[in-house]
Amino acid sequence: MSLVFRHAIVVGASSGLGAEIARQLAADGCAVALLGRREDELRKVAASIEAAGRGRAIVQPHDATQYDRVPAVLEHVMRELGGLDLLVYTAGIMHLPQEGEYDAARDRAQVEVNLLGAMAWMAPVAAMFEAKRAGTLVAVSSIAGERGRRGFPAYSASKAGLTVWMEGLRNRVSRFGVNVVTAKPGFMDTAMLDQVERKPKGPLLTSAPQAASLILAAARRGTSASVFVPGIWWPVAMIVRHLPSFVFRRLNI
């Protein structure tokens, strides 16, 4: 079975992975609503979609932490699209604290965007999909959510929360025919990675187009899953996940 998406919302579509997912959906003939904070960036993505001549793009400025705005924005965007069968939540921020830096406000901001924003979007759409017994929910989490990492505890926590929230949601609605996919990329070559000093190379570094294509392939399978992007991270994650804490904290990863 391969799903064909006709009406999609991508939250966090202004750059990086979100923009790429939107482009690939549109290239497949899907009408896409681009949501993000920066309207000018969204317009650029929309322009590139229009230029490619396939699909349709709608620009809707939206800050993922404006939780109260979600129902109205959702209603409005769905009217513009003429329906909804896919929600992709890719909005995410990462801050790598300096050695010795402890910034509660920035920690909270990551949870607000990465986790609470996702919950604000997923809940009403999951309810809608449960009611109609169809639909696909995709959240872009991270391999960082597998363990608490010394380099970015808050980011890890926000993504762990997102992964677990999505797992719970999957267990809740997949029996009603709703397809729930968690994508957990490793290192991706996007602006987010600019902060990282030791960048990986080779097969462990994925480009945004590659990641987007893998994520959409997982979504189209329609079988609800939690996937690493690319799959090579799966054995890595299995090992990392099972390392005892006293070992894990001595490793600089």
Next chain:
Amino acid sequence: MAALRTSAAWRVLDGFGGSVRALSRSVCPASVEELAQVFADASAEGLAVSFRGAGRSYGDASLNTGQLAVDGRGMRRILSFDRATGIVEAEGGASIADVWRRTLPEGWWPAVVPGTMHPTLAGCVGMNIHGKNCFKVGPFGDHVLELDLLTAAGERVTLSRERDPALFRAVIAGLGLLGAVTRVKLQLKHVHSGELRVRPLATKTLSQMFDAFVEHMPHADYAVGWLDCFATGPAFGRGLVHVANHLSPAEDPNGHTSLALMKQDLPPSILGVPKSLLWMLLKPFTNDTGMKFVNSVKVALPEPVGRDGTYRDSHAGFAFLLDYVPDWRLSYGDAGFIQVQLFVPDANAREAFAEALRLCQRRGVVSYLGVFKRHRADDYLLSHGLDGWSLALDFKVPREPKRLWDTAADLTRLVLEAGGTFYPAKDQVVDAASFAHSLGDRLTRFSEIKRRLDPGGLFANDQARRLGIV
């Protein structure tokens, strides 16, 4: 502002039949003041309001797609009970169970109860439900002494047969479209014993079933028939009638001992299977072959009766057959089932019901359960009540449901041609034109009242929109 649109929780609500579902916003106010505030907010935000109690209406009566469904169960207190007069006052969200569990130990039982104990009083009022004694005591509305209605404007008005009788008769059977029923004052029936004497009667044909009712109704307190809708040929229309009577002090000298709640509890397990799991055991049978078998067994299996051909059953045991197997509706699978209840005037019922059974068999869409009752006319504006009979048919929604919808449309036509009525508590299939036709100018009169009381059209639900009432 815009509080409901941003903060009310979403709820996937379904009808009891599980064949229709909708996503609505939901709030559960705990007081009349909170409810009035909800009305004001919903008005200001342009949200329509439906009412949902126990969710026991089979179809879309409590659903409100994209709008606001007010959960009435936040207001379910019993306000007063007078054991001398048997008058109970309760909030609209109190259930039939809430009432009898409070009053039966004192010797009072609700005069009218549906086949399940879970519906709320406001739901019973809005649908004007009936019981197995409708032929004798009329519908639920006939036992309501007084009620409070919270209108769209947030005003609380008290209604009775003396105070604004026209509005009283519009609110009963008014489908929750005129406002919220926040308080109900109910006259209960005094019972000496917690048990009934039940006489089962096998009926070999449909006309035998009618005849059994005609013969026993003059002296019966309750009567209900069950039909094997699969039976063909000489067995066509076979079934069972249960006639029940209250026990007099002479018959049951220690009647008060069975009034205790523990004597009324339905069995916790059936054949050793815990009740909560029973619906799974039913699942293999919810298909034509399985149900044909179940119906035949029911005909063949003798009930344990004494020498006089009767047995005793508790009030709850006799009244609430639908509660024996919790969640039994789930055994119909994810597509659920619908119930079509045909209400037909006395003069045309024998012919119409036979035709209905034949029609279903001809189309290969056979009801898994057929329930038969006698009714009497009432004077509530939108009421389905009539001097006639009803036949309730449960149909599983198949994977390819078109045949079912076609059959249901034929049954709707059959009811109309027989001069019958439609019952919104069960309905999921009737179209606006048929509904309007069955009610004649009563629907126009209701709409006038609705416009006066709710000029902004605050109260609506998916069913009312389908039936063209709003």
